[in-house]
Amino acid sequence: MKSAPIALFALLLAATPALAAPKPAEPAAADWRTPDPATIMVVDTNRGRIIVELAPWAAPGHVERVRLLARQGFYDGLTFFRVIDDFMAQTGDPRNDGTGGSETLPDIKAEFQFRRGRELRFTSLGRLAPDMHTPFITEVGFIDGFAVRGAPEMQMMMAADGKVSGWPLFCAGLLGMARATPPDSANSQFFFMRQTYPALDGNYTAFGRVLSGLEAVRAIRTGEPVPNPQDVMTRVRMLSDIPAAERPTVQVLNTASPSFKAIVEAARAGGAGPANACDIAVPVMIG
Numbered sequence: 001m002k003s004a005p006i007a008l009f010a011l012l013l014a015a016t017p018a019l020a021a022p023k024p025a026e027p028a029a030a031d032w033r034t035p036d037p038a039t040i041m042v043v044d045t046n047r048g049r050i051i052v053e054l055a056p057w058a059a060p061g062h063v064e065r066v067r068l069l070a071r072q073g074f075y076d077g078l079t080f081f082r083v084i085d086d087f088m089a090q091t092g093d094p095r096n097d098g099t100g101g102s103e104t105l106p107d108i109k110a111e112f113q114f115r116r117g118r119e120l121r122f123t124s125l126g127r128l129a130p131d132m133h134t135p136f137i138t139e140v141g142f143i144d145g146f147a148v149r150g151a152p153e154m155q156m157m158m159a160a161d162g163k164v165s166g167w168p169l170f171c172a173g174l175l176g177m178a179r180a181t182p183p184d185s186a187n188s189q190f191f192f193m194r195q196t197y198p199a200l201d202g203n204y205t206a207f208g209r210v211l212s213g214l215e216a217v218r219a220i221r222t223g224e225p226v227p228n229p230q231d232v233m234t235r236v237r238m239l240s241d242i243p244a245a246e247r248p249t250v251q252v253l254n255t256a257s258p259s260f261k262a263i264v265e266a267a268r269a270g271g272a273g274p275a276n277a278c279d280i281a282v283p284v285m286i287g
Contacts, residue, residue: 037240
């Protein structure tokens with residue numbers, strides 16, 4: 001059924017090592033944001049804890065599905081059954097072999113792209129020329145810590161809904177929904193990106209990103225399929241459902257803030273451009 005997905009400043013969680021550039025000043029206290037705990041998923045594994053921020057603005061249907069299954073305890077005890085070292089780690093199948101799904105819930109309509117309006121505060125890194133995958137000029141930047149690509153903002157004034165299409169980039173740490181060949185065939189399986197993989201951009205639904213624990217993702221045992229014993233998600237919970245006394249605190253630098261814009265400018269000074277968006281670290285504090 002569902003198989004291949006075809007993919008303080010002392011605590012910088014990045015997809016790949018940040019580009020060498022002049023170090024900007026310490027972020028201002030007012031520039032940190034505290035995500036809604038209903039959008040934070042805490043994945044405990046035998047390799048360590050992974051803390052994920054979900055993106056309902058990009059993929060509301062997929063976020064709702066994963067959140068529902070997490071609250072049902074569906075993911076507890078499921079293994080990472082297909083893991084490719086320089087690609088991704090796939091899980092979320094009750095059969096632990098890539099052929100299963102939630103069974104009682106229907107498949108989900110694809111959310112490969114989203115519509116971006118001015119309410120989604122976007123920090124631009126610059127424009128990319130047309131290429132073999134995207135035959136028109138695009139703009140690359142950040143929304144809530146996610147690197148995204150899409151139509152330039154100036155096109156909003158020509159759109160009936162005042163918005164433009166965009167899609168998250170499959171940087172290391174991104175969460176994507178696994179599916180079969182039909183676009184609308186995702187159900188329960190998902191994957192953590194171990195490395196950046198642009199071939200998935202706009203072709204698979206991206207619904208979250210790792211804030212903390214990318215080292216745990218990269219420590220998961222590899223294989224197609226992974227030989228026994230497979231690594232396992234011991235418990236998956238929403239932060240909002242964890243008792244207050246046990247709940248980790250999560251803060252993410254607001255990527256629409258002056259502090260993050262200074263990081264972007266420093267990266268540009270170091271030679272970064274829109275093609276390097278996945279290399280720019282978004283600071284995170286976990287307490």
